[in-house]
Amino acid sequence: MKQKVALITGVTGQDGAYLSEFLLKKGYEVHGLKRRSSLFNTDRIDHLYQDPHIDGRNFFLHYGDMTDSTNLIRLIKEIQPDEIYNLAAMSHVHVSFEIPEYTGNADGLGTLRILDAVRLLGLEKKTRIYQASTSELYGKVQEVPQSETTPFYPRSPYAVAKMYAYWITVNYREAYGMYACNGILFNHESPIRGETFVTRKITRAVSRIALGLQDKFFLGNLDAQRDWGHAKDYVRMMWMILQAEEAEDWVIATGKTTPVRDFVKMAFSELGITLEFKGEGVEEKAYIASCDNADFQLEIGKEVLAVDPKYFRPTEVELLIGDASKANNKLGWIPEFDLNDLVKDMMQSDLKLMQKDQFLKEGGYDTLNYFE
Ligand code: NDP
Numbered sequence: 001m002k003q004k005v006a007l008i009t010g011v012t013g014q015d016g017a018y019l020s021e022f023l024l025k026k027g028y029e030v031h032g033l034k035r036r037s038s039l040f041n042t043d044r045i046d047h048l049y050q051d052p053h054i055d056g057r058n059f060f061l062h063y064g065d066m067t068d069s070t071n072l073i074r075l076i077k078e079i080q081p082d083e084i085y086n087l088a089a090m091s092h093v094h095v096s097f098e099i100p101e102y103t104g105n106a107d108g109l110g111t112l113r114i115l116d117a118v119r120l121l122g123l124e125k126k127t128r129i130y131q132a133s134t135s136e137l138y139g140k141v142q143e144v145p146q147s148e149t150t151p152f153y154p155r156s157p158y159a160v161a162k163m164y165a166y167w168i169t170v171n172y173r174e175a176y177g178m179y180a181c182n183g184i185l186f187n188h189e190s191p192i193r194g195e196t197f198v199t200r201k202i203t204r205a206v207s208r209i210a211l212g213l214q215d216k217f218f219l220g221n222l223d224a225q226r227d228w229g230h231a232k233d234y235v236r237m238m239w240m241i242l243q244a245e246e247a248e249d250w251v252i253a254t255g256k257t258t259p260v261r262d263f264v265k266m267a268f269s270e271l272g273i274t275l276e277f278k279g280e281g282v283e284e285k286a287y288i289a290s291c292d293n294a295d296f297q298l299e300i301g302k303e304v305l306a307v308d309p310k311y312f313r314p315t316e317v318e319l320l321i322g323d324a325s326k327a328n329n330k331l332g333w334i335p336e337f338d339l340n341d342l343v344k345d346m347m348q349s350d351l352k353l354m355q356k357d358q359f360l361k362e363g364g365y366d367t368l369n370y371f372e
């Protein structure tokens with residue numbers, strides 16, 4: 001069988017890294033779009049890097065940007081991909097309120113640029129396109145659980161841009177007969193999740209507090225509820241979506257929702273530490289109630305978490321819980337990780353990373369202490 005060729009935009013991100021690994025294992029030739037940066041930005045995929053001077057490579061990186069059509073058209077022409085996974089985006093909901101125009105350009109129009117490049121190059125019948133859509137489209141709660149038929153009500157510039165991307169994908173499918181699909185993915189996390197998303201912010205901070213590298217940390221809305229899955233399960237589903245006979249849109253979720261506060265408790269509990277929460281709203285704080293782990297010297301009653309309103313969003317998405325029964329039934333997708341597995345995986349990884357920091361600190365070296 002001819003080797004399949006995939007192009008992944010956003011290859012340096014969480015999902016791009018896991019998807020690259022997944023497709024390489026399946027025997028694909030994988031091309032990734034990365035942005036020029038003044039520092040190396042390929043940490044998550046460095047283990048996949050192949051020396052350009054050797055023969056038989058199957059992983060290639062190309063400079064590019066979702067805001068540059070000329071670059072996207074040229075790359076797609078050169079690569080002639082069988083599958084494009086459009087994962088590149090300014091993906092932080094809170095930050096999108098700060099840079100709304102750029103977010104609309106990269107996340108919304110960027111998707112149009114990919115679709116139209118494929119059309120312009122006459123690849124409509126060859127190239128299948130996966131669009132990284134999001135549960136943020138549901139925004140203000142209309143119904144729960146949220147499925148492919150739930151109406152959208154986006155609540156951030158990010159979600160509004162992704163709504164344009166969703167519909168332009170559907171439109172190109174209907175107008176030009178292209179195989180283009182939306183995966184409406186609910187939150188998915190992992191040890192390589194970006195450090196400013198809430199789960200990773202929590203697992204890093206909890207590890208640092210346990211090791212005595214930091215006293216406390218700050219979060220925003222502790223009541224928000226999310227349907228959290230593991231990114232490894234979700235990238236598998238991206239591939240399954242493009243192998244289906246018909247191009248359709250799919251919800252991918254675990255069907256369970258958890259408040260941010262409970263994620264914090266679970267992360268501490270992974271290290272044998274229990275918390276007590278006191279106060280309400282912006283006054284809410286968490287204290288160490290007990291510590292059953294002799295490795296950590298934590299004072300009982302010590303304050304470890306407070307609320308900082310600077311992390312509140314101008315408009316919030318309070319409750320997400322997905323109904324993935326279409327994907328379960330039609331594609332046979334069943335996640336392998338539950339929330340406990342996810343928290344364990346993230347805590348084990350961050351504890352190890354922070355132990356490195358502890359070692360450096362003890363040796364008199366500075367370590368990163370940036371927690372936005
Ligand atoms: P990340 O933020 O980890 O990765 C985003 C990727 O997009 C990075 O490679 C980033 O490059 C790249 N990127 C950003 N802007 C541009 C641009 N203008 N041009 C080219 N590349 C760009 O996101 P995830 O991996 O978590 O998510 C992947 C996709 O799925 C995103 O589109 C996200 O919106 C969407 N999504 C994510 C969910 C989740 O829970 N993770 C849920 C639903 C949807 P760099 O590394 O240089 O910053």
Ligand code: GDR
Nearest residue numbers: 091093134135136186187196197198199219220221224311
């Ligand atoms: P989200 O993820 O906005 O759902 O978008 P994030 O982890 O940023 O927030 C989840 C919830 O936690 C609350 N929260 C905080 N969030 C952050 N980042 N930092 C805090 O300090 C904090 N305190 C409380 C938030 O208010 C929110 O309710 C993610 C991204 O990956 C999107 O790209 C993707 O589309 C959606 O998931 C599905």
